[in-house]
Amino acid sequence: MRRYIISIIMLILPSLYMVAESPLYTIERDSTLSPNERRIYKRERMWAALIPKHEILQYAGNMGLISTGVGWNYGKHNQWETELMLGFVPKYSTERAHVTITIKENYIPWRLSLGQSPFSIEPLHASLYVTSIFGHEFWNNQPERYPKGYYWFSTKARINIAIGHGIMHTLSKTNKFALRSYTIFWETSTTELDIIYKAKNKNVPIKDIIHFSIGAKFQIM
Amino acid sequence: MNLTLRNLFILLTCTLLAGCDMFDSHPYDGHIHGEKGINEKNIAIIENTCLNKDTMRIAFTGDTQNFLEQTEDMVSDINKRGDVDFLVHLGDFTDYGMTQEFVWQTDILNKLTCPYVGIIGNHDVLGTGMDVYESMFGEQNFSFIAGRIKFLCLNTNAMEYDYSNPIPNFGFMKEEAKADSGLYESTIVCMHARPGTEQFNNNVYDAWPYYIQLFPNVLFCISGHEHEPKVVDVYGDGMLYYVTASGNRREYYLFTITKRGYTYETIHY
Numbered sequence A: 001m002r003r004y005i006i007s008i009i010m011l012i013l014p015s016l017y018m019v020a021e022s023p024l025y026t027i028e029r030d031s032t033l034s035p036n037e038r039r040i041y042k043r044e045r046m047w048a049a050l051i052p053k054h055e056i057l058q059y060a061g062n063m064g065l066i067s068t069g070v071g072w073n074y075g076k077h078n079q080w081e082t083e084l085m086l087g088f089v090p091k092y093s094t095e096r097a098h099v100t101i102t103i104k105e106n107y108i109p110w111r112l113s114l115g116q117s118p119f120s121i122e123p124l125h126a127s128l129y130v131t132s133i134f135g136h137e138f139w140n141n142q143p144e145r146y147p148k149g150y151y152w153f154s155t156k157a158r159i160n161i162a163i164g165h166g167i168m169h170t171l172s173k174t175n176k177f178a179l180r181s182y183t184i185f186w187e188t189s190t191t192e193l194d195i196i197y198k199a200k201n202k203n204v205p206i207k208d209i210i211h212f213s214i215g216a217k218f219q220i221m
Numbered sequence B: 001m002n003l004t005l006r007n008l009f010i011l012l013t014c015t016l017l018a019g020c021d022m023f024d025s026h027p028y029d030g031h032i033h034g035e036k037g038i039n040e041k042n043i044a045i046i047e048n049t050c051l052n053k054d055t056m057r058i059a060f061t062g063d064t065q066n067f068l069e070q071t072e073d074m075v076s077d078i079n080k081r082g083d084v085d086f087l088v089h090l091g092d093f094t095d096y097g098m099t100q101e102f103v104w105q106t107d108i109l110n111k112l113t114c115p116y117v118g119i120i121g122n123h124d125v126l127g128t129g130m131d132v133y134e135s136m137f138g139e140q141n142f143s144f145i146a147g148r149i150k151f152l153c154l155n156t157n158a159m160e161y162d163y164s165n166p167i168p169n170f171g172f173m174k175e176e177a178k179a180d181s182g183l184y185e186s187t188i189v190c191m192h193a194r195p196g197t198e199q200f201n202n203n204v205y206d207a208w209p210y211y212i213q214l215f216p217n218v219l220f221c222i223s224g225h226e227h228e229p230k231v232v233d234v235y236g237d238g239m240l241y242y243v244t245a246s247g248n249r250r251e252y253y254l255f256t257i258t259k260r261g262y263t264y265e266t267i268h269y
Helices: A002-021 A035-048 A192-200 B003-019 B038-049 B068-081 B099-109 B129-136 B170-178 B208-212
Strands: A054-060 A066-074 A080-089 A098-107 A119-133 A157-170 A181-191 A211-219 B056-061 B086-089 B116-118 B142-146 B149-154 B186-191 B218-223 B230-232 B241-243 B251-258 B261-268
Touching (some): A054 A080, A066 A098, A157 A192, A181 A192, B068 B099, B149 B170, B218 B261
Parallel strands (some): B149 B186, B218 B241
Antiparallel strands (some): A054 A211, A066 A080, A157 A181, B142 B149
């Protein structure tokens, strides 16, 4: 648990600083303002950086059958994204349905606009995400009853890496949804245990260790 | 995006979603893209084909998790022999209890030309593994009668549970000792972890032989878990416990059981 809090803080804090300075959100520095007023504006700007900039809806990807959440964009060209999502895993053959929480870091280096159209291609989405599943049957570190080093892995958290593409549609400034844009994306992912399995079992087909996912992002700010 | 392109995109997405099982919700989701009810189905075949057999040839293996290539070769070897009546897998199909791991193993084992049964191992209990095992194989404790021998198959992975799930289930063993009288004369006890291993509830180490002796003519006990093959007279009372090798060792036991007793070989493949 402590590790997740630290990871979240490490991801969010620099993002806060970057978003505060990003062109998506600025407050002009009025020289007629007193030093105190300027400091209050700066505080407001720092806290405002916590406001999510986009919302996501995603299908599959080992983060639940369907997951939804919010994200923050930052970077000189908005190429970095941090997302926090909750997912729903149906019951299937288990005793009950489960909920997952995912923290995802995306790197989208290029957005190539298609001529005069409002569409852009994002040829690369590179992602790293950690998914944690809620439930008494899962743990991060083996319970105390086991001898030391009995189970080296976590049953609760999974590390995933993914690559994908996206198509962004920049909407007109007067669109009825009050969105800046929306993006349809798809990803291929794998987990750390999948990679270990493939390394130990050469004849496991690649299709068994990769997972597909599709989703949509809505740029709300 | 014009209307045709959008409709095409929606159609493509729906086809992709419907037809593709690579859209996974979670490694522990219990979404089984494979066979279910394996033990029940195979026990029916075993009990039928072995009903009046005087000689039976039974293969025993276990701990094939993470050794898929070796498991495939073992299946080929058993199929090539052609004279194996059935296989008993003593547990640990998976390393992490993940749904896909179970399916990988059963996809390979389903290629056996003879029937097989599976017992739950400690790794198979992890996460949602218990639920998946129960769905794919069946009850955690079960028995069947082949060639007038009762095969008692037990969940002995006590360290994975709290006391709400009695491991070993002495109540089940007592009932089994009373049931099916007249239908069998001998017994073989199969489990994943034998008495004395860290998984076993060694608090009842001394009580275990009492329940075993309720059964007529126990030929031997057999277990997996330790990965290293061995034969142990655990209690020093002549009751032998055979321990199977893990998949990486590329060997399995082949027991030949007749009315006079049994012999066994270690088959290397």
